[in-house]
Amino acid sequence: MIQQEDSIVNENTQQKALVGFPHVKTQPTPAQILSWLPKNATPEQQDSAIQANIKPSDIHWSSMPDTLHLPGQPVGKSWRDVNLPKYYKESFFSNSPWFHPELSGGRVGVAGDPVPYTIAGDNLITGILLACFLLAMVAFAQSHKFIVRQAKNFFYVQHGETTTMTETSGEFRFQFFLMLQTCLQFSLLFFLYARSVISDTFIVEQYKVVGFFSAVILVYFLIKFVAYTIVNLTFFDKKTNEQWIKSFLFINSVEGLLVFPVVMLVAYFGLALKTALIYTVIVVVLLKILSLYKTYIIFFRQKGAFLQDILYFCALEVMPLLTLWGVLTAINGYLKINF
16 A cells, blocks of 8 residues: 655655755845755745845945036036926926836727717717707797798789788797708708718818808808899899898798708718708709799799899809809818828
8 A cells, every 4th residue: 555645744845945055145146046946846935935035125326426427517416406496307208108117108009990080979060950950849839830921922922012921030030040050951961072072081170161161151141142132122123122032031941941851861860971962952953943933923924034034043043052062162172181
């Protein structure tokens, strides 16, 4: 029968093997201590041996003067001197992570692809669209009778001295808000078109790009308003001019309301931009046809001058629209980054 060795006796034997290291006058290195141990020494025994033979000592800083200075120049001052000016202790690289190993040295690992910009992920534009939606709902709830009355009056042909209904200040503010909304919706559509077709990088932030487009479209409507007023007061009377201005505001307000849903669908529901552009072109063309019809009813019906109406429409509707497209394209060319 083979008798099993006692583990306690074996451990005591190994502990005795640790005693009797060669006597050295100086403190040995960890490699020397590990060479003295038997080959079957456990990591715990190696750690105990190193702790028993290596004692940490106090650090004594050198009191010798610094001689690493330029010949003929005074000896540099110690950074431990509390009376030193601030410019002695700080430099251009004081806060650099590469100059201070204790500071973080930047990103660890390989940078991933950045998340592409989307309107759905833009908090500012999302807030603006949400505010437009809420204000439009509130305004529609308060002024839906005004919208119905305007729609009925749009296709109504006035005869003689028929009285016209005037808008209140609240209804006028409602139309002005819808005009601003129209400018914003068309600027967002052109911004989406520019990012998809022309360029997706700009020299300024996306908010400023959308703001530039909105300002240009607002100036476009103001110039058309002034041009219509000047031409109509020159060739027609004040009453017909007032009637057309009301129709002009109504058409452009409806234009913004019809474009608003497609902007929401593109931004948040993944509607194809091509489909949205086709829908927008159809809306614009139909409303331009309604504008042509309204100018004929107001200004040229009694005279039967349909050709003059075409010239009037092309000069004050088609040419400004083409000019607006060219201006927006030119601004986008200045704002985009050319590689």
